[in-house]
Amino acid sequence: MSISSSLNAGVAGLAANATRLAGISDNIANSGTYGYKRVNTQFEGMVINQARGAGVYSAGGVRAMTSRVIDQKGALISSSHPLDLAISGRGMLPVIPSATMGLNPADRPIMMTTTGSFRPDADGVLRTNSGLVLMGWPANSDGTIPTQTRDAVGGLQPIVLNANQTSADPTTMMSLGINLPAVATEEGASGEPMTTRVEYFGNLGTSESLNITFTPVPSAVPGQMSNQWQMDIRDSASPDSTNLVGSYTLSFDDSPTLGGRLSSVTTLSGGAYDPATGELALDVAGGPMAVRIGTAGDANGLTQLADSFKPVNISKDGSPVGNLTAVEVDENGFMRATYDTGFIRTIYQIPLVDVPNPNGLIALNNQTYQVSPSSGSFFLWDAGDGPTGTVVGYAREGSTTDVAAELTDLIQTQRAYSSNAKVIQTVDEMLQETTNIKR
The missing domain is CATH 2.60.98.20 (Flagellar hook protein FlgE)
Structure with a gap:
C-alpha cells in the first residue's frame, strides 16, 4: 500500500543522506591532505511501476551514488625539496608498495599517484613515508633512455640513489x-x-x-x-x-x-x-x-x-670523478644528478601513467589508484607528450576539497535528513491512527 511505500522511501532517504554525509565528512577531514580527490555523492530516484490512472502512487525512494573526481586537479603548493613532485596537467606518477620490492617485476601491482614527497631510505630507494616507491626507466651510461614498452611495466625499476654515489664522465x-x-x-x-x-x-x-x-x-x-x-x-x-x-x-x-x-x-x-x-x-x-x-x-x-x-x-x-650533491627532476620527467665536479648526468626517466577514464580508477589508501575495467588500460607517456602534462619539482598537489562548499552541502544534507526523519514520524503517526480504528 502507498503508506508502506512512504515509510520505505523515508528510510531510503535517511540512508542516502547518511551516505552523502559520510562523503562530506571524508572531504572535510582530508581538506589538508596532499593529492586528495574529493568524493562526489549524487542521488538517483527509484520508480515503482504502477497502472496508469489507478489513483494510487507507490514511492520508490532514492539511492545514493558516490564517485571520486580523480580528474579534478588541486592547486600546486610550492615546497623547498626537489623530490617533492606533482603533475601539472593530466597523468600520474608510477609507484609500487615497498612490500612488493622483492617480487618479480611482472608480479608487482602497479599503482599511480598524482603527487608525492619522495626521499631515499637507508638503501637509497626513493619512497614516501607511507611506503610508496617511485618507479622509472634507468638511463644508459651516456644518459640516453633505451626504448621501452609503453603498455607494460616490465621495464620500470625502483629509483635508487646513493648519497656516496660517484661518477666519472670520459x-x-x-x-x-x-x-x-x-x-x-x-x-x-x-x-x-x-x-x-x-x-x-x-x-x-x-x-x-x-x-x-x-x-x-x-x-x-x-x-x-x-x-x-x-x-x-x-x-x-x-x-x-x-x-x-x-x-x-x-x-x-x-x-x-x-x-x-x-x-x-x-x-x-x-x-x-x-x-x-x-x-x-x-x-x-x-x-x-x-x-x-x-x-x-x-x-x-x-x-x-x-x-x-x-x-x-x-x-x-667530460669530468673527473665526482660525488653526488643534488638530484632534480625536470618537466619532461628526466631525473638528473649533479656532482661536485659540475658534471650533470641523466640517471632515470619518470614516465607518466594515463588511462582513458581517470574517474574509473579504483581508489586505494595514500592517494593511490589502480586500473579497473571502467578506467581502461594504462599507457606510459613521456611527460609533456600526448595528453599528459609536465612533472613539477619543488611542489605538491593540494586537496581538491572546497571547505566552504562542503559546509554548505553539510547544512543541506542535515535538513534533508531531518525532513526524511519527519516523513517516517508522520507515517508512524498515520499507522497509529489506523490501528486506533479498531478500538
Missing part, C-alpha cells in the same frame, strides 16, 4: 680555438715549435692531456710567408714510443676575405681529418675522441693571424 669531444702567429712562417724565421697542453678525462676519471706541438714551416721566398704548420698531437696516457696519435700539415688562407683561416689539412699519420665537420678522429688510450679544429674558412677553429701564440677558445666534455 672526454669524447674537444674543440680547439688557437691562434698561430703568422710571422713565424716568414722567410728566415727560427721555426721554433710552440706547444700547448689540453687536459682531458679518461674512462676512470683520471686526468690526462693532449700535448699539441705546432711547428712553423718558414717560407723559402724572401719577404713572404708560407702559411704552413705541422701539428703533432701526443697522448700523455700512452707510452712514449706510441703516444703520437696524429700528425698533420695545416695550410692557412691569406686572401682578403678569408685571411688567417684554415684552407686545408693534410693527414700525415694518425686519426683522419673530416673536412665536412672539421674534426680529427683521434684514438687515445681511453678510446676514440673527436677533436674539432675547424673547417676550411671557419673563424672559430685554428687561425693564423699577426698576433701571439695563444689558446683563445678551448672546450671539452
Whole structure:
C-alpha cells in the first residue's frame, strides 16, 4: 500500500543522506591532505511501476551514488625539496608498495599517484613515508633512455640513489680555438715549435692531456710567408714510443676575405681529418675522441693571424670523478644528478601513467589508484607528450576539497535528513491512527 511505500522511501532517504554525509565528512577531514580527490555523492530516484490512472502512487525512494573526481586537479603548493613532485596537467606518477620490492617485476601491482614527497631510505630507494616507491626507466651510461614498452611495466625499476654515489664522465669531444702567429712562417724565421697542453678525462676519471706541438714551416721566398704548420698531437696516457696519435700539415688562407683561416689539412699519420665537420678522429688510450679544429674558412677553429701564440677558445666534455650533491627532476620527467665536479648526468626517466577514464580508477589508501575495467588500460607517456602534462619539482598537489562548499552541502544534507526523519514520524503517526480504528 502507498503508506508502506512512504515509510520505505523515508528510510531510503535517511540512508542516502547518511551516505552523502559520510562523503562530506571524508572531504572535510582530508581538506589538508596532499593529492586528495574529493568524493562526489549524487542521488538517483527509484520508480515503482504502477497502472496508469489507478489513483494510487507507490514511492520508490532514492539511492545514493558516490564517485571520486580523480580528474579534478588541486592547486600546486610550492615546497623547498626537489623530490617533492606533482603533475601539472593530466597523468600520474608510477609507484609500487615497498612490500612488493622483492617480487618479480611482472608480479608487482602497479599503482599511480598524482603527487608525492619522495626521499631515499637507508638503501637509497626513493619512497614516501607511507611506503610508496617511485618507479622509472634507468638511463644508459651516456644518459640516453633505451626504448621501452609503453603498455607494460616490465621495464620500470625502483629509483635508487646513493648519497656516496660517484661518477666519472670520459672526454669524447674537444674543440680547439688557437691562434698561430703568422710571422713565424716568414722567410728566415727560427721555426721554433710552440706547444700547448689540453687536459682531458679518461674512462676512470683520471686526468690526462693532449700535448699539441705546432711547428712553423718558414717560407723559402724572401719577404713572404708560407702559411704552413705541422701539428703533432701526443697522448700523455700512452707510452712514449706510441703516444703520437696524429700528425698533420695545416695550410692557412691569406686572401682578403678569408685571411688567417684554415684552407686545408693534410693527414700525415694518425686519426683522419673530416673536412665536412672539421674534426680529427683521434684514438687515445681511453678510446676514440673527436677533436674539432675547424673547417676550411671557419673563424672559430685554428687561425693564423699577426698576433701571439695563444689558446683563445678551448672546450671539452667530460669530468673527473665526482660525488653526488643534488638530484632534480625536470618537466619532461628526466631525473638528473649533479656532482661536485659540475658534471650533470641523466640517471632515470619518470614516465607518466594515463588511462582513458581517470574517474574509473579504483581508489586505494595514500592517494593511490589502480586500473579497473571502467578506467581502461594504462599507457606510459613521456611527460609533456600526448595528453599528459609536465612533472613539477619543488611542489605538491593540494586537496581538491572546497571547505566552504562542503559546509554548505553539510547544512543541506542535515535538513534533508531531518525532513526524511519527519516523513517516517508522520507515517508512524498515520499507522497509529489506523490501528486506533479498531478500538
